[in-house]
Amino acid sequence: MTLAGLLVFVAAYALAVASPGPGIAALVARVLARGLKGVGPYIAGFIVGDLAWFTVAAAGMAVLAQTLEGVFTLIRYAGAAYLLYIAWKLVTAPAAGLEPGAEPPPEGAAKAFLSSLALTLGNPKVIVFFMALLPTVVDLRRLTLAGALEIAVAITVVLFLVLSAYALAAARARSLFRSARAVRALNLGTGAVMAGAAVAVATR
Secondary structure, eight states, X not given: OOHHHHHHHHHHHHHHHHSOOHHHHHHHHHHHHHOSTTHHXXXXXXXXXXHHHHHHHHTTOHHHHHHTHHHHHHHHHHHHHHHHHHHHHHHHSOOOOOOTTOOOOOOOHHHHHHHHHHHHHTOHHHHHIIIIIHHXXXXXXXXXXXXXXXXXXXXXXXXXXXXXXXXXXXXXXHTTOOSHHHHHXXXXXXXXXXXXXHXXXXXX
């Protein structure tokens, strides 16, 4: 793959990743509610999900993806259900002030990873990008294994940097909420964002 082609892909992919959507909303809401603890596996789920969709597109398996539409629909609904569950937990959580250094109970790495993976596999924006936009910037008929690996590395780096930037910004905003009233408002706000992301994933 030429350097020019790779740069075009990176630019298009970075714009797609950075644009607000259910995945970004879920990540920001999660960090606002829980802080940065466990965010690594959560981001890893997004990366693996995007790599999975890239692999499907690069291998020319669009027909297979359409054949398994029912499976991906179930994944999408599972991701939406999990987001609704998180939204409900946030809205019903008791409002207590955050002491310096205090954090909510940790979430298992596997649970965090699988939730973001399910969300990514069912996110219409990811599907549209890799099944429709990817062929316009990459000639999949001439894509070699080396070129595919270059794109996979680019996906991993871009997604990690963009999502980490969102997570750090959300963590910084979270530090402003210390009183019980502020925490209650934060929980309601992030719960609403999670519910909105769930609706977007389930209905698109």
